[in-house]
Amino acid sequence: MKQLILILTFTILFFAGYGQSCEVGGSFFSTFEDIQLILDENNCGSCHANGRSEANWNYDSYTLFTRNGDCNQQVIIHGNASDSYLYDVITGSDKLCSESTSIHKLSETDLDKIETWINQGATEYCLPLYPEVTAIFDLNNCQSCHKQNSGLWAYNTYQGILGFNTDNNCEETKTVVIGNADLSLLYDKINNDGYVVCGESMNGEFSPLTDLEIAKIRDWINGGATESTSALPVVISSFESKEADMSIILTWLTEIEIGTDKFVVEHSSTGRGFEEIAEVKSTGSSGSSSSYTYMHETPSFGENYYRLKMVDLDGSFNYSNIRLTRLEVETAEMIVSPNPAMSTDRLKVRWYPRKGQEQAYLNILDPNGKNLHKKIIFEGTNYVRLPTLIEGIYYVLIEDYFGGFLLERVVIIN
Numbered sequence: 003m004k005q006l007i008l009i010l011t012f013t014i015l016f017f018a019g020y021g022q023s024c025e026v027g028g029s030f031f032s033t034f035e036d037i038q039l040i041l042d043e044n045n046c047g048s049c050h051a052n053g054r055s056e057a058n059w060n061y062d063s064y065t066l067f068t069r070n071g072d073c074n075q076q077v078i079i080h081g082n083a084s085d086s087y088l089y090d091v092i093t094g095s096d097k098l099c100s101e102s103t104s105i106h107k108l109s110e111t112d113l114d115k116i117e118t119w120i121n122q123g124a125t126e127y128c129l130p131l132y133p134e135v136t137a138i139f140d141l142n143n144c145q146s147c148h149k150q151n152s153g154l155w156a157y158n159t160y161q162g163i164l165g166f167n168t169d170n171n172c173e174e175t176k177t178v179v180i181g182n183a184d185l186s187l188l189y190d191k192i193n194n195d196g197y198v199v200c201g202e203s204m205n206g207e208f209s210p211l212t213d214l215e216i217a218k219i220r221d222w223i224n225g226g227a228t229e230s231t232s233a234l235p236v237v238i239s240s241f242e243s244k245e246a247d248m249s250i251i252l253t254w255l256t257e258i259e260i261g262t263d264k265f266v267v268e269h270s271s272t273g274r275g276f277e278e279i280a281e282v283k284s285t286g287s288s289g290s291s292s293s294y295t296y297m298h299e300t301p302s303f304g305e306n307y308y309r310l311k312m313v314d315l316d317g318s319f320n321y322s323n324i325r326l327t328r329l330e331v332e333t334a335e336m337i338v339s340p341n342p343a344m345s346t347d348r349l350k351v352r353w354y355p356r357k358g359q360e361q362a363y364l365n366i367l368d369p370n371g372k373n374l375h376k377k378i379i380f381e382g383t384n385y386v387r388l389p390t391l392i393e394g395i396y397y398v399l400i401e402d403y404f405g406g407f408l409l410e411r412v413v414i415i416n
């Protein structure tokens with residue numbers, strides 16, 4: 003009896019931890035049911051489920067969930083959380099089309115789960131891979147016309163199913179647009195909306211697909227049209243950014259890395275238009291987890307958004323979730339390094355003024371207050387070449403245009 007209770011507790015704990023999550027190639031993915039659970043737990047259902055649809059948006063079904071609501075903004079963009087309206091809503095962003103309300107803000111943990119799920123394609127079911135898709139087609143008679151080299155589209159190879167090297171009868175349309183089922187001819191030809199862009203519907207009398215099968219093909223495309231578990235993207239189990247002494251430290255942990263080449267660290271001060279700031283080589287493998295750190299020494303004043311571009315050896319890539327760290331300056335600050343310095347060193351002077359100030363004078367003073375060097379510096383990082391100095395104590399003085407000043411002692415050694 004005791005054993006049974008133990009087993010039961012274990013089972014309950016296991017399911018409580020992972021919900022309906024699915025595992026593919028050793029990595030956990032969320033399904034739409036997991037997301038519904040999170041929304042239920044946050045009481046979103048009192049306005050957006052069980053037939054209630056405030057703002058015309060409701061998550062009773064995946065179809066309703068992915069539809070655009072009143073605001074006519076794309077609630078979900080598969081593979082791209084930060085541009086999805088749902089993400090704006092649950093982060094309490096200021097980009098909302100109508101007044102945002104505090105009821106919409108989710109906890110970090112829930113946000114992370116939803117963000118990751120959208121970035122992984124926002125699939126309804128467990129992520130299908132190429133073999134599952136071909137099995138569905140085989141079951142539905144598609145092979146009688148699409149598996150031999152008859153000149154028609156053929157799905158017996160991975161390149162073939164993507165529509166490469168085949169005679170595309172609908173030239174205007176790509177057979178598979180990776181990450182976007184709605185733009186893919188393959189999905190257009192089999193879904194049941196009664197309209198096809200060109201040619202005939204393929205979900206006819208010969209080959210009636212079930213709704214579940216159709217949904218799986220859609221999920222396969224939205225989830226990245228992945229070939230096999232060895233082509234699964236690297237799985238990042240955590241990614242954090244935090245401030246330390248006016249620098250921002252990024253740390254991330256990977257669970258599985260298969261064929262990963264490097265991580266490109268990208269930065270933006272607005273959340274859009276990211277720029278590459280560094281590259282970190284992959285040191286991970288498929289069997290163990292690895293941790294990485296990168297220090298951004300010259301962040302901007304205000305908002306700093308980061309994301310990782312995870313590049314595989316074959317050049318394909320994926321983006322991580324986005325992290326935000328705000329650098330707030332209550333009072334102006336100056337950081338001088340190195341200190342002590344050699345007189346041949348270039349001094350790095352980081353100046354973070356209060357809002358509205360961009361320039362100031364930097365002075366190097368000797369212990370008697372005599373000015374040895376003067377130059378204009380700007381907000382952020384500045385480099386100063388020292389005049390020839392004998393060993394001793396000196397001062398760096400920053401005077402801003404409003405009469406404020408900062409003073410820092412620097413020791414010079416030779």
Ligand code: HEC
Nearest residue numbers: 044046049056057059071072073088091100101102105106
């Ligand atoms: C008390 C009722 C209420 C609750 C609870 C609520 N919402 Fe809303 N929601 C609204 C209203 C009203 C709007 C439309 C106005 C707005 O955008 O602020 C809205 C808008 C939305 C939209 C935008 C739909 C569109 O028009 O495109 C989304 C997405 C959304 N809510 C998600 C959620 C989520 C997720 C939760 C749970 C964290 C939630 N809501 C909780 C009332 C609610």
Ligand code: HEC
Nearest residue numbers: 142143144147155170171172177188191201202204208209
């Ligand atoms: C009886 C033969 C036949 C069967 C069975 C059949 N197809 Fe087709 N399929 C065709 C023909 C002929 C075309 C080209 C004309 C057109 O696009 O309508 C075509 C075109 C297509 C295209 C467009 C290819 C391109 O790039 O132009 C796709 C995708 C497709 N079929 C998928 C399927 C799927 C999936 C199934 C099974 C559910 C299926 N077909 C079953 C004969 C068939």
